[in-house]
Every structure is written in C-alpha cells, then in structure tokens.
Amino acid sequence: MSAVARLSVAPVRSLGLLHPEAVELTERGVVEDRRFYLIDEAGKLVDRLVSGSLVRVATWTDPDARTLRFDLPDGRRIDGEVDLGEPVETYVHGRIAVGHVVEGPWAAALEGIAGRPVRVVRCDRVGGTRSGHPASLISRGSLRELARNAGVEAVDGRRFRMLIELDGDVAHEEDDWIGARIALGEAILRVTERDARCAITTQDPDTGVRDLDTLRTIISYRGPIPDEHGAPKAMLGVLADVERPGRVRLGDEARVHT
16 A cells, blocks of 8 residues: 655745645645746746756745745745735746735845746735646656666656655556545545656756656656647656545555545
C-alpha cells in the first residue's frame, strides 16, 4: 500500500516549495498553493520557463494570503503584510489569471534573480487559474523507473512539483487509479487524468539549471500519450479532483475508496 512520503506547496508559482507535514485539502486544493505569481513590465507571466533561478527563493504565505515572506539566496528575508494595488489579468498557459499587483519590497528583491523587473500578483481566488484538478500525485516507483531509463541514480520528485508524492514501489501505479476514488487521510480524491509535463521538469529543483532531459526520456520508454485534446505529451503522474475535503498528513495510506 502506498503512503504519503512528501507534500509540496508553492505559495508563489515557480518559486521555492514548502514541504509541510500536513495540508488541508479543499475543493480548490491547498489554499496557499500558487496563490501568487509573477509578471513582467508588459504584464506577461514570468515563471521558470523564463527564469529557472526563481526556484532558489523560499516562500511562505498564510491561508488568507494576507502576509508574504521571501527567503533569498543571499540570506535576506522579505516579510510583511500584503497591500494590493491595481487589478490585472494574465494569460497563464491557456487560462486567464485574475488578481491584483502586490505593493511593497518583494518585487524589487526578485529582479536580480529573475534577470528583469517583475511584479508580484496575488490571485483574487483560491486556486488561481485552476478550473479543476487541484491535486496531483506521483509515486516514487514512477520516479525510479524514470531514473532507470535516464541512466541516473535517482530523480528528485521535486522536479515535478506534485502536491502528493507517494512511497509506492510500483512504477506508474497511479495511472491505474484514473477514474477511481482514492482515500488519503480525511480526504477523498477522484483521479481524473495523467499529468502532461513541461520543460520545467528538466531543471535541477535546487538551482533551476537544466540538467536532465526528462521529457525525451519519458517519451522514449512510455511513448507520447495524447492529452485531452489529442496532442501527444510526455506524461508522468496524475491529476485529481477533491471529492471530499480534509486533512492529509505524511504517512497517510492511499486506499482505493468504494
């Protein structure tokens, strides 16, 4: 039986991950997850496809997203209450994010790392641009199979920024759960589809430097798998909707729920 081995939350899209011992799953996911994002002076999204080194900044916010903290690589901490400025709408990989620019010192602190002027935006709604699938799962068995095919000793699951990492040994066990309901702690998830991977997964999760061709490797042994629109993708891990909200903790077993 697979159990939760790691939980990962990104308060700011593309910046550093938090790894709490427990999360509260709502119908829109973990409320702190991806509540903020970055844009440039033209209003375009700035993520790790633009600047991989953003991952070097550790972040934290509260469930109401009223405070924000950055821990920078040089040891500085930028911490304070969030003051909202002008409203913005941002195109985010096929969806529109609606939010407000965050006033204060955070944006200036990121410019040297991002390599350009940026602005921090807080999404107006929990879940940001998501229209569904607020939870994601991957097993360590799948990561080991990827490592074997890539010819490396191990692949760090943080590359894939999945909410829930399971300790199961069976490669791609999670694919068999598509269409099923999975109980995890107090929550029940309905697994909906495979997760199409992007080039961010080729980057080292600590530095943002591209160091492993995950996409080509996944396709080499799994083949390109069509997404919901029929486009061939490198698929690894699965997405899920939250059917029953609840608390999920490290060590909780994943059980097929009837």
